[in-house]
Amino acid sequence: MPSAVRFGVNYTPSEGWFHHWLDFDPDSVRADLDSIAALGLDHIRVFPLWPYFQPNRTLIRGRAVEHLVQLVDAAAERGLDVNVDGLQGHLSSFDFLPAWTRTWHRRNLFTDPDVLDGQAAYLRALAAALADRPNFLGMTLGNEVNQFSAGxxxxxxxxTEDDIDRWLTRMLAACEEGAPGRLHLHAEYDATWYQDDQPFTPGQAARHGAVTAVHSWVFNGTAQRHGRASVPSEHHAAYLIELSKAWADDPHRPVWLQEVGAPAPLVPPEHAAAFTEATVANALDCPGLWGVTWWCSHDVSRDLADFPDLEYGLGLLTNDRAPKDTARVLERAARATPRTPEPRTTALIVPADPARRSLCAPGGPVFDAFFQLTADGARPTTVLDTRADDPAHLGARGITEVVAPDQVLPTP
Known part of the structure; x- marks a missing residue:
């Protein structure tokens, strides 16, 4: 664990969005990074687009990799560490998959032997290209690749769950082969924690890789049900952080809030700063937090078509690199004196069976009970039903009280 929580941003280039890889402009990138570093942030997460970097299964474009290295070096000059996502994958409602996996060459991303060979080679190559850069944090396998695995x-x-287990093991090993000893991980959207038929499971999220990553978006039903300023909305990121800990074998495994943002219109622009401030403060009240990485750095230009409307305004900075009120909120948090939160001693029981994880989703009894406890000031965490009577596990996590949802919620 770092001595203090890390603060960073998911880097969305101000010119050309992620299509900037097609006509890479180092000067534009440097200007973007200057505007990020000026906020006092210490890292970025970057997104090579997989089809641009590996357009054929046996062709990893050297020039594209050189551009990635240039970006990482430019970040180093500004005091920014870099995490690199590999298999993009899916970004802002668009899928970016190479032609050798689709239509006439349709092959399963998670089970086809040739595809696996290509993916592993690609991840290994990106990691190896950056292995000697001191500011290279490590690889994330891809952005929310679980969305490809189910409805x-x-x-x-x-x-299947076993297929995904093998896939995660092999891809993380490829990253480690390319850059030994770095912070390699995987990251999924919240269906991993909430959707019963997802083959990417909470146990995999909390046990594979160097840290657990959570992505918190309140457009998943939370803000629709409860409103932007509610306890569930303002504590949703903290909930996912604490929910993830139930499945971790290591009682002190760090958790990275790798994506979180203020999506309009559920969080209107005039309320985005207040939402940001509350979300960050509540996440910082979670022990074992590795870092907060906001989505995203710069707005998407309105010159680009067909994005969902909310995607255009998620940046901390405008398309012209001017900081918004949300940027100032994150800047204050990044520059504040770090504090160590007290342990969370009350644990809410959650089902270990992934086929029952929808009980943890918005509207489920675990979800509702967690936020009832939160509203009552209890600062809850979570524990699996299979570990709720294990004194060694509870003791290692500092848990002194265990409660079930039906003990918290009113009787119907």
Whole structure:
């Protein structure tokens, strides 16, 4: 664990969005990074687009990799560490998958031997290209790749839990082979924690890789049900951080809040700063937090078509690199004197069976009970039902009280 919580941003280039890799402009990138560093942030997460970097299964474009290295070096000059996502994958409602996995070459992303070979080679190559850069944090396998494995994706690559377990093991090993000893991890959207038929499971999220990553978005039903300024909305990120700890084998495993943002219109722009301030403060009240990485750095230009409307305004900075009120909130948090939160001693029981994880989703009894406890000032964490009577596990986590949802919620 770092001595203090890390503060960073998911880097969305102000010019050309992630299509900037096609006509990479180092001067534009440097200007973007200057505007990020000016906020006192210490890291960025960057997104090579997989089809641009590996357009053929046996072709990893050297020039594209050189551009990635240039970006990482430019970040180093500004005191920024860099995490690199590999298999993009899915970003802001668009899928970016190479042609050698689709249509006439349709092959499963998680089980086909040739695809696995290509993915592993690609991840290994990116990691190896950055292995000697001191500011390279490590690889994330991809951005929310679990969305390809089940509905509601319109054309999912179906896989079993065992398939995904093998896939995660192999891909993380490829990253480690390329850059030994770095912080390699995987990251999924919240269906991993909430959707019963997802083959990416909470146990995998909390046990594979160097840290557990959570992505918190209140457009998942939380803000619709409860409103932008409610306890569930303002504590949703903290909930996912604490929910993830139930499945971790290491009682002190760090958790990275790798994506969180203020999506309009559920969080209107005039209320985004207040939402940001509350979300960050509540996340910082979670022990074992590795870092907070806001989504995102710069707005998407309105010159680009067909994004969901909320995507255009999620930046801390405008398309012209001017900081918004939300940027100032994150800047204050990043520059504040770090504090160590007290242990969370009350644990809410959650089902270990991933086929019952929807009980933890918005509207489920675990979700509702957690926020009832939070509203009552209890600062809850979570524990699996299979560990609720294990004194060694509870003691290692500092848990002194265990409660079930039906002990918290009113009787119907």
């Amino acid at each position: 509601p994706h319109p054309d999912p690559d179906r896989a």
